[in-house]
Structure formats: structure tokens, C-alpha cells
Amino acid sequence: MRAARLEAFVTHTEHPMSKTLVIGASGTVGSELARLLAARGHEVVRSTHRAPTQPGQVQVDLATRQGLAAAFEGVTRAFLLSPPGHAQQDALLVPLIEEARERGLAKVVLLSAMGANADEAAPLRKAELALERSGLAWNVIRPNWFMQNFNTFWLHGLREQGAIFLPVGRAKGSFVDARDIAAVAAELLSRSDLDGRDFDLTGAEAFDHHEVAAILSRETGRTLGFEDITPEAMLKGLLDAQVPRPYAEFLVLILGFFKAGYAERTTDAVQAILGRAPGSFAQYAKDYRAAWLV
Ligand SMILES: NC(=O)c1ccc[n+]([C@@H]2O[C@H](COP(=O)([O-])OP(=O)(O)OC[C@H]3O[C@@H](n4cnc5c(N)ncnc54)[C@H](OP(=O)(O)O)[C@@H]3O)[C@@H](O)[C@H]2O)c1
Numbered sequence: 001m002r003a004a005r006l007e008a009f010v011t012h013t014e015h016p017m018s019k020t021l022v023i024g025a026s027g028t029v030g031s032e033l034a035r036l037l038a039a040r041g042h043e044v045v046r047s048t049h050r051a052p053t054q055p056g057q058v059q060v061d062l063a064t065r066q067g068l069a070a071a072f073e074g075v076t077r078a079f080l081l082s083p084p085g086h087a088q089q090d091a092l093l094v095p096l097i098e099e100a101r102e103r104g105l106a107k108v109v110l111l112s113a114m115g116a117n118a119d120e121a122a123p124l125r126k127a128e129l130a131l132e133r134s135g136l137a138w139n140v141i142r143p144n145w146f147m148q149n150f151n152t153f154w155l156h157g158l159r160e161q162g163a164i165f166l167p168v169g170r171a172k173g174s175f176v177d178a179r180d181i182a183a184v185a186a187e188l189l190s191r192s193d194l195d196g197r198d199f200d201l202t203g204a205e206a207f208d209h210h211e212v213a214a215i216l217s218r219e220t221g222r223t224l225g226f227e228d229i230t231p232e233a234m235l236k237g238l239l240d241a242q243v244p245r246p247y248a249e250f251l252v253l254i255l256g257f258f259k260a261g262y263a264e265r266t267t268d269a270v271q272a273i274l275g276r277a278p279g280s281f282a283q284y285a286k287d288y289r290a291a292w293l294v
Contacts, residue, residue, distance in 0.1 A: 018106070019043045020189055021071055021078040023060070023096065028148050029111060032182035033079060040190055047071055049083075062092040072099050077189050080131075081111040082124070087246040093127035101134045107195070108136050109188050111181070114144045114200050115254070115262055128198070139188045140198040144263055147175045147203070147284040150216065151291040156241075158216070158292050163225045164209050167234045167255050172206035173263035177279035180270050187273055199269040203278050206264045212281070219285040220292045231256065 020037050024030035025046030034044045046054075049061040060067040062083065072078070080096050082089035093110070100108050110131050116124035131138045150158065157165045181201055188194060207215070209226035217224045229237075231252050238248035257263070270278040 017041060017043065018076045018189070019045065019074050021045045021047065021058075021075045023047045023062070023079060024081045024083055025057070027081075027083070028146065028152065028178045029081065029182050029185070030079070032179050033185050036182055036186035037189065040186060042077070042189070045071065045075060062086075062096070065095055068095060068099060072103055072105075075103070076105060077107045077109075078105055079109050079111070079185055079189060082127070085244060085247050087244075087250040088123050090123040090126040090130070094130045097127070097130045097134055097136075101136055105136055107138070107189060107192065108134075109139045109141065109185050111185070112140050112142045112198075113254075114142045114202070115257055116142055117198070118262075132196075137192060137195040139194060139196075141181065141184055141188070141201055142198065143176045143178075143181045143201040144203070145173050145175050145258065146178045146181070147279075147281060148178045148288075149175075150212065151288045155291060158224055159294055162223060163227050164213055165227050165229050165234075165237070166209060166258075167229050167231045167252070168209060168259045169228050170208045170210070171259045171261055171264065172208045172211075173258060174202035174204070174206040174266040175212075175281060175284075176201050176203045176270070177284050180274070180278050184270060184273050194273070199273065200267045201269050201278075202266045203281065204266060204271075205281070206266060207281060215281055215285050216292055219282075219289045222292065222294070224292065 020042040022030050022034045022044055025034045026048050034046050037044050044056060046057045047060045048057050052059055058071045060071045078100055080093055082092045086092055108131060110128060112124050112128050116122055119125060128140050154164050157163055184201060213224045213226045235248055235252050238251060
């Protein structure tokens with residue numbers, strides 16, 4: 001049963017040339033996705049909320065909706081995400097979905113987050129439902145916590161104090177490599193046989209943060225550790241780092257879900273869609289080792 005399902009997933013249905021809008025194209029997932037789509041022959045429209053500096057970029061500010069309609073000019077497919085920092089993700093995403101619907105796009109892939117569908121009233125879930133009910137061909141991808149958080153959000157503690165500071169105790173997470181998320185999105189934007197489905201994306205194995213620190217230590221030759229902190233200390237650290245309060249509170253809330261064990265499970269979605277195993281944490285640590293060297 002399982003083998004038959006995997007086989008069905010890796011049957012490719014390539015589409016003719018597509019003009020594909022990538023929201024968040026300078027970010028972790030979006031930059032890799034734009035690269036992969038271009039390599040597959042898509043004409044890629046890369047969104048940025050800053051002044052464009054390169055050909056193929058288009059300026060869209062999702063917070064003000066400035067440039068939103070123009071970004072969809074001639075576009076046939078779109079990848080949507082809500083940039084970090086905004087806790088009411090539906091307010092940013094629903095206007096994009098509306099625009100896609102009005103223009104009758106051939107396919108929309110939405111980057112959500114694992115666990116978002118646990119609460120029908122959650123802002124990200126509302127955006128998922130708006131897409132699912134839009135009448136468009138769609139996929140929703142819900143990744144677990146990214147491996148790349150250790151070279152972005154949690155980088156400062158690792159570089160400056162040699163530790164990861166999070167309120168998650170010994171709970172484990174099946175961290176996923178953002179490069180796999182991009183590869184899955186590129187695949188889903190290039191085929192239609194999986195339309196109308198949602199996928200939780202995880203790595204193959206779950207680790208707690210002591211184990212993560214041990215892998216990073218092995219790779220860098222530095223002694224890196226993990227310190228379990230209180231949710232209050234986490235919130236204070238985020239606010240001190242100028243993270244807007246609603247988003248800081250949202251992060252502390254979902255870190256509580258991590259601590260409760262909800263980030264531990266693994267899925268076979270990456271393997272099923274890409275026909276290969278997800279990238280390992282050890283490989284991620286090898287590829288990004290320069291980030292943690294001082
Ligand atoms: N990190 C995790 O562990 C995790 C786990 C599950 C789900 N997710 C989801 O992943 C998404 C983030 O993906 P990512 O890490 O690839 O993002 P990212 O690296 O932060 O990139 C997002 C990009 O959005 C652009 N942006 C910022 N403000 C904007 C605005 N007002 N309007 C339009 N664009 C704006 C920025 O590029 P410019 O400066 O060029 O505009 C930024 O580089 C979030 O929705 C999050 O919920 C993350």
C-alpha cells in the first residue's frame with residue numbers, strides 16, 4: 001500500500017512554460033525556490049518589499065498591499081507566504097489569494113506551518129481555508145521548524161554565547177531543511193496530479209536541542225550547548241531584539257507547542273513528493289558550518 005502510494009507520487013506531470021510569482025523571493029525558502037523554478041524553465045517574478053535592484057524583481061508590500069495587483073501581471077502560478085513578524089497572517093495572505101482568484105491562476109502553493117490546522121480560528125488556518133475554498137488549483141505545505149533557524153533566528157546566541165536558548169526542555173523536533181521545502185514547492189508548482197492536497201513536511205529524524213547542539217559542536221569543533229529558558233525570558237529576549245509584541249507572543253506560544261511534543265512526529269511527504277529522502281541534520285550542519293564559526 002505504502003509502496004504503491006509513493007510510486008503514484010513520483011509520477012511527474014510537467015507543465016509548459018509558466019510565469020510564476022514567488023512571494024518572499026529573497027528569503028530562506030523563496031530564494032532557493034526561485035532558483036529551482038528558473039532551472040525548470042519557469043519565468044520567475046521575484047517579490048521584494050524593498051526597492052528592486054535586479055531584473056525580474058517586483059515590489060510588493062504585503063502589509064500595505066502596495067504593488068500587489070501589478071505583481072500578478074501576466075502571472076499564471078504563484079507561491080505565497082506570510083513574512084515573519086506578522087501574527088495576523090490571513091490579513092496578508094487573503095488579498096493575495098483574492099488576486100490569484102480574480103485572475104484565474106492555474107496553480108497556487110501556500111507555505112503554512114505544521115500545526116496551523118489544529119485550530120480553525122488560527123490566522124494561518126484562515127488563509128489555508130481561503131485558498132482551499134477559492135476554486136483555484138492549490139497545495140498547502142506545512143513545514144515543521146526549519147533547520148535554518150539555527151543559522152538565522154538562533155544564530156546570535158550560538159555565535160556570541162555558544163548556546164541555543166529556547167523554552168522547549170528536552171522535547172524533540174523533526175527539523176526540516178528549507179531547501180527541501182523549496183524543492184517540494186517547485187515540484188508542486190510544476191505538476192497538477194497532487195492538486196487539492198496539503199502536506200506536513202518534516203525531516204526524517206527528530207532531535208532535542210541538546211542533540212542539535214552536539215551535532216553543531218561536532219561540525220564546527222566549538223563547544224556549543226543548549227539552555228532551557230522560561231517562556232518569560234524568551235519573550236523578553238524577543239522584545240529586546242525589537243520583534244513586534246504580537247509576533248513575539250505568537251512565537252512563545254508555538255514554542256510551547258514544541259515543548260508539549262507536537263514537533264516530534266515525522267511524515268513521508270518529502271520522500272513521497274521528491275522521490276528521495278529529506279536532507280539530514282548532519283548534512284545541514286556541514287553545509288552551513290561557516291555560520292557558527294567565530
Ligand atoms: N522558520 C521556521 O521554523 C518556520 C516553520 C514553519 C513555517 N514557517 C513559515 O515560513 C515563512 C517564512 O519563510 P522564510 O523563512 O523563507 O522567510 P524569510 O527568510 O524571512 O523571507 C521572507 C521574505 O519576505 C520579505 N518581506 C518582508 N516583509 C515583507 C512585506 N511587508 N511584504 C512583502 N514581503 C516582505 C523579505 O524580503 P525583502 O526584504 O526582499 O522584501 C523576506 O526576505 C513564514 O510564513 C513562517 O510562518 C517558518
